[in-house]
Amino acid sequence: MWRPGPWRRAAAGAGLLTADGVPGTTIFAEMSALAASTGAINLGQGFPDTDGPQEVLRAAQDAIAAGVNQYPPGRGTQVLREAVARHQARWYGLRVDPETEVLVTAGATEALAAVLLAFVDEGDEVLTLEPAYDAYGAVIALAGGVHRTVPVDWPAFRPDPDRLRDAITDRTRVILLNTPHNPTGAVLDEALLRVVVEAAERHDALIVTDEVYEHLLFDGARHVPVAALPGAWDRTISISSGGKTFSTTGWKIGWLTGPAELVSAALAVKQFLTFVNGAPFQPAIAAGLDLPDEVFASIAGTLQTGRDTLVSGLEAAGFPVSVPRAGYFVIVDGAPLGFPDGAELCRSLPTLAGVVGVPVSAFCRDEQAARMRSLVRFAFCKSPGVLAEASTRLATLAQRGSTV
Known part of the structure; x- marks a missing residue:
C-alpha cells in the first residue's frame, strides 16, 4: 500500500503518478524495454553507444x-x-x-x-x-x-x-x-x-x-x-x-x-x-x-554528421523535421503523415520500422502536452552504422504508408 509522502509530490511533478496514486514507469523505461523485447534500434534514450576521447x-x-x-x-x-x-x-x-x-x-x-x-x-x-x-x-x-x-x-x-x-x-x-x-x-x-x-x-x-x-x-x-x-x-x-x-x-x-x-x-x-x-x-x-579546441570541434562535428544522417532518414520517411542546432536529439511531427498521437506512434514504430523514439508529450504537462501530442524525439548520439541502419529503416515508412 503506497502511503502519502514527499515521494508522491516528486512522482506527480514528473508526471508519473497514476490515477490509482502509485508511481508509474517513465516513458524512457517503457520505450527501452520495448526496444529490447523487439530488437528495435533504441533512439529513445539519450546515451551514446561509443566511447569518448x-x-x-x-x-x-x-x-x-x-x-x-x-x-x-x-x-x-x-x-x-x-x-x-x-x-x-x-x-x-x-x-x-x-x-x-x-x-x-x-x-x-x-x-x-x-x-x-x-x-x-x-x-x-x-x-x-x-x-x-x-x-x-x-x-x-x-x-x-x-x-x-x-x-x-x-x-x-x-x-x-x-x-x-x-x-x-x-x-x-x-x-x-x-x-x-x-x-x-x-x-x-x-x-x-x-x-x-x-x-x-x-x-x-x-x-x-x-x-x-x-x-x-x-x-x-x-x-x-x-x-x-x-x-x-x-x-x-x-x-x-x-x-x-x-x-x-x-x-x-x-x-x-x-x-x-x-x-x-x-x-x-x-x-x-x-x-x-x-x-x-x-x-x-x-x-x-x-x-585542445580541435577535440571539442571534432566531438561536435561527429554529432552533427550523425544528426544529418538521421534527419535524412526521417525526411525520406516523409516526416517534417525540426533540425536541432545543438544536443543529442531531433524532433519530428507525425501528424502530417497520419500519426496524431506521438505515444502511439512510438509504440508502433518497432513493428513499422524497427526503431524506437519517445513522445515529446512526455516532457510536457496538460495543455502543452496536448499541443505537442504528435511530436516524437529521436536520439542521434549513436554510432554511424546504427544511425545509417535506423535511417534506412525509417525511410521504409514512406513505402509502408501511414496507418498505425
Missing part, C-alpha cells in the same frame, strides 16, 4: 591504478575544480575561484537537485521552459515549489520574449533555463537571455542554468552562458557536466559554478545527497576539459 578514458584508468579510489574532498578534487575554473575562463571569459565558486556533483541532475532544494521553499515558484527535462518537475515538487512554465512551440522552439518576461513575477524564486535545450535542440540567443536577466533583477529571482550540451553545437550556433551577461553573475548558478561532451554519461561527474555564498548553500544540501562521488573519474574529466 581516449585521453579521458586513460586518465580514469590511470587514476584507478594510482589508488584514487576513496572519498574525494566534499567540494570535489582540486584538479577538477581548477579545470572547471580554467574552462569557464577559456570559453566564456568568466573568472571563477576554484576554492569557493565551484562544486563538483554527481552529474548535472544532482547539481539541479541540490540547488533547488537549497533555495526553493514551500509555495515558491520555479519557472522553466516547456517541454522540459522530467527531473525539473520532480525536484521542484519535492522542494514544495510551484512549477510554472513558458511554452516553446514547433518548429523553432523559441519562447516568446514578452510571454517569458510576463511569467517572471515577485513570486518567482528561481528561473531554471536549459540551453542548449533538451528535448528540442534549440539554443537560446543573447537577446532572449537578456530579457531573463532584466526580469530576474526586477523581481529578485535566482537564475539557474542547465548547460550540459554547451559544447555540442552545430551550424555555427553559439552558446551564451547567462552568467557572462551584465548584471547576471551575482544571482546565477551555472550547471554542466562531462557526461554528454565526453560520452561518459555513466560516470556522473557534474559541477556548478556561481557566487561563493550560493555555491556554499548548494553544498549544504549536496553533502547529504551523495556526499561525494566518482573519485577516479574526476581527474579524468579534468583532463577532458583541458583538451
